[in-house]
Amino acid sequence: DTEVTQTPKHLVMGMTNKKSLKCEQHMGHRAMYWYKQKAKKPPELMFVYSYEKLSINESVPSRFSPECPNSSLLNLHLHALQPEDSALYLCAVKRAGTEPGELFFGEGSRLTVL
Amino acid sequence: GQQVMQIPQYQHVQEGEDFTTYCNSSTTLSNIQWYKQRPGGHPVFLIQLVKSGEVKKQKRLTFQFGEAKKNSSLHITATQTTDVGTYFCAGLLLGGNTGKLIFGQGTTLQVKP
Numbered sequence: 001d002t003e004v005t006q007t008p009k010h011l012v013m014g015m016t017n018k019k020s021l022k023c024e025q026h027m028g029h030r031a032m033y034w035y036k037q038k039a040k041k042p043p044e045l046m047f048v049y050s051y052e053k054l055s056i057n058e059s060v061p062s063r064f065s066p067e068c069p070n071s072s073l074l075n076l077h078l079h080a081l082q083p084e085d086s087a088l089y090l091c092a093v094k095r096a097g098t099e100p101g102e103l104f105f106g107e108g109s110r111l112t113v114l
Numbered sequence: 115g116q117q118v119m120q121i122p123q124y125q126h127v128q129e130g131e132d133f134t135t136y137c138n139s140s141t142t143l144s145n146i147q148w149y150k151q152r153p154g155g156h157p158v159f160l161i162q163l164v165k166s167g168e169v170k171k172q173k174r175l176t177f178q179f180g181e182a183k184k185n186s187s188l189h190i191t192a193t194q195t196t197d198v199g200t201y202f203c204a205g206l207l208l209g210g211n212t213g214k215l216i217f218g219q220g221t222t223l224q225v226k227p
Contacts (some may be wrong), residue, residue, distance in 0.1 A: 042202055042217035056214060090156060102159035
């Protein structure tokens with residue numbers, strides 16, 4: 001059982017499409033992350049939200065647009081993606097602040113761009 | 115830039131053999147975490163090490179954090195087929211008010227029954 005829910009689990013989109021990935025958590029954690037993971041590679045940090053404000057953007061192309069409407073939801077809006085953007089997109093949450101703490105990952109959304 | 119290197123990339127063992135993966139950082143880490151990702155799954159937290167020289171055990175798994183807080187290891191005694199997966203170390207770098215976790219490349223473990 002996961003307390004971080006991601007939808008959809010699978011998404012196929014064309015390069016001209018606009019789609020969104022959604023992440024919902026009910027753990028009350030105020031740090032929320034988007035990671036991108038290619039096959040046989042580690043998760044690669046994209047964005048971090050802390051208390052619903054964007055705190056880290058790892059120089060991600062603007063075709064990826066994150067949004068944090070409230071403390072339970074995290075979205076990743078996708079537009080004009082390239083085939084090389086095909087990957088597993090993972091949402092994760094953690095207690096905010098500088099204290100160490102584990103990341104709780106969702107099961108991911110597997111994206112294929114045609 | 116800041117990197118966390120992990121070796122080996124792959125390891126094939128016979129069931130019952132031991133397994134070790136090593137993690138090295140170019141900079142001193144605040145802490146280090148270990149995650150396991152089963153094939154087709156998502157990373158799942160195993161443990162966190164914070165103190166210099168810390169050693170923690172979870173059943174057959176032993177985790178160590180180096181004295182300089184730049185390296186770490188995970189050792190599995192007497193592997194089982196359920197240990198199959200990719201093991202990632204992840205180092206925490208402090209940034210703003212939320213830590214930035216950098217993952218190592220991972221070690222994929224295959225266990226032959």
